[in-house]
Amino acid sequence: MTSYRYWTLAMALVRRDIRELGKSVMQAISVYLVVFILFRVARRALFSPLRKLPGPWYTNITGVVRKYYAWKHKEHIYYMKMFDEYGPLVRTGPDRVGVGEVGAFKKMMASHSLPKTSMYSDFAVVGENIFTTRSPELNRARRRQLGPSFTATAVRDMEVFVMEDGVRRLCALLDAQIDAAHKSQSQATIINVYFSLVMMSTDIISSLGFGKRFGAIDLLRTMVLGDSSVAANAGDKAAGEILLPADKIMQYTTQTMELMVKVAEMPALNRIPPHMMTAELRNLHKSRDLFMDFAEATVAKRREELANSDAGSNRSDILTQYIKAKDPFTGEMLTDKEIGSEATVLIAAGTDTTTNTLTHCIRLLLKYPETYKRLADDIRHQFKSPAEVSYEKARQSLPYLQAVIYETMRMRAATNGVWPRDAPPEGITIHGYYIPHGVTLCGSIGGVHMNCETWDEPTKFNPERFMGPEGARICPGRHLAMMSMTLTLAHLLLRYDFAALSQPDMHVNFYDEVDDQCRITTGHSHPERDCNVIIAKRL
Structure with missing residues (x-):
């Protein structure tokens, strides 16, 4: 019994010592973590090469505020606020700097010495x-292979597809909506200009990039008019043709873009095994896979047509250009998988950017009636009927239309987010501040466009700024995008009169009054609420 008591007492003492040791270890770890955090904070605040950069005090120790805005798809808004308060070079995190100055921005975008960050690899879900x-x-290599597809000469051959599969079909739908409103004795025809334009842009880009329009305008016709006589999949299916309903294809493309955004925001999502994914994430991956299967099958079908000299070989669209593309230096050509990936980029870049620019343009014209009247008068003086309109004539005879498009792109860039680059190994000096390697430089298109050192009165909508030699400083964008926007606006303002649902507040500048979000491209947060306009026929 005595031995048992001693044994029990000894074990109790051991357990007490272990508990005390555990407490000491935890206290030591806690102290170490606190010291480590304080050391990192002090090092960042007192010794970082970025410590002298303008910016909020908290960016010395954390980028959590910026990350919050990014998670809400409002990161571009955060940067604009920072530029307004601190100037065109601002610290937004311990190792992150925002750039809103045109010279530095051009250097970032034009030089391979400042490489893209890992965010771009996270985007590569296709x-x-x-x-x-x-x-x-x-x-x-890609620029050598794909560049010829977007030259002015190549794009000129695509005008027929832009008109037939896009602009004319949109105008036919608008005519039908106006006629239906008149039959119901409605006092005004209200359309959602965003939804109309996104469907048109989708059909144009799918026609050029996939060899056949997806039928988005037909789907919209069914939705707004209940017209089931028009197939939602863009026509009867020819023998051997690969075709999916428009709503399915648009679902796949939209969810593929959503997957790109989610993975870029949280790269760890790309490393989750399929059996551990949430139902939403599995669905996004499935849509991505189905869309890529569709894209590769479409490419294979066109290859077969070209090999057999069938009708597809006579179609001068982007798909044919991609298949025939050859690196002039190496002779290398694109595989079906590579073309499918590039076509996905084309859908995202071509559809959203064109749609958002055109939507902003119409809203700006309605906010500024004098500009709207001048542009409409120019178009209606130059062209008496839609049959007279062509891109070449509009481009040469309507400089004010080109200026309005450029000014819209300046005020509301469709790619208004921030585009990150890694500082080079030797570092870089911007505006007298040394930026070391390991820092992420975030170029802001909106910051450059709204910088008063770049443009006088940057918040003012003033197309006249592009009517003189100053306009040469801004690249007009891809020939295809300019052709689509020029033809669309020329036809819409020739055929129809537009009016706002309510009188715009002239005391609020357009940049502040638009609620938008950035998901690769930048567009309206609530298009169903903010993009409704009154339309009436004039021809």
């Missing part, structure tokens, strides 16, 4: 392509 690649060599 494979490496001209947008996601971080390799300068692959980027150069």
